[in-house]
Amino acid sequence: MISGAPKTLADAIDAVEETYEFMLAYAAQGRAREEPGDDIRDYLGRADAGLAIIAAMAPPNGGGDEAAFVEMVRQDAARARTAMRFVLGQRAIGSQMIDNLNASIHLRTLLTDLFLLDEALKISGG
DSSP states (O other): OOOOOOOSHHHHHHHHHHHHHHHHHHHTTOOSSOOTTOOHHHHHHHHHHHHHHHHTOOOOTTOHHHHHHHHHHHHHHHHHHHHHHHHHTSSOOOHHHHHHHHHOHHHHHHHHHHHHHHHHHHHHTO
16 A cells, blocks of 8 residues: 655655655566556655655755755756656556666666665664
């Protein structure tokens, strides 16, 4: 079952990561289009909401490398969100389309950023 829209940065990161995992499984199913109850649009919508939170996150006080990294993550989230919204706008979402989204450099770059950011937040307690 898909939980509600993310509200915090941590929730947003989880939503994007969970959606990516779901997309990997969906891509492997070889579907020409989505079927009732397969949840792909729900996952993509939740990730879209998470990407909006990530793209809007405020830079930390003090600037420097941390602020530069946050700005990079924001830009990568905005690019990945554009690709995700493009897919959401299609009349049919098949496995091949999701496989291509999974392979998108924008999504992969963002995921790598988020893994790093998530680990830093865990360590700092943020």
